[in-house]
Amino acid sequence: MEDQPELSPPFLRIVRGEPSVEEVAALVAVLSAAASARPAAAPAPGYAWSARSRFVRAPLSAGSGGWRASALTR
Known part of the structure; x- marks a missing residue:
C-alpha cells in the first residue's frame, strides 16, 4: 500500500457559472x-497626566447643586 497524502478540503468552490482560468486566478x-x-496598528495611547x-x-455650572457638580470628573 502506497502512502498517499490526505487531501484537504478545497480552498475555493465554484457554485454557479463557468469562470475562466483568469477569473479564478484573479x-x-x-x-x-x-x-x-x-490590520493597521492602533495608535499609541496618550497619557492623561501629560494632557494639556x-x-x-x-x-x-450655575444653579442649585452647581458647587457639587463642579467636583465631579467629566
Whole structure:
C-alpha cells in the first residue's frame, strides 16, 4: 500500500457559472491578499497626566447643586 497524502478540503468552490482560468486566478489573488492583510496598528495611547487639556478649567455650572457638580470628573 502506497502512502498517499490526505487531501484537504478545497480552498475555493465554484457554485454557479463557468469562470475562466483568469477569473479564478484573479479571485484567488484577491482572497489571498485579503487574508494576508494585517490590520493597521492602533495608535499609541496618550497619557492623561501629560494632557494639556487637564490644565484648562471647565466652566462652572450655575444653579442649585452647581458647587457639587463642579467636583465631579467629566
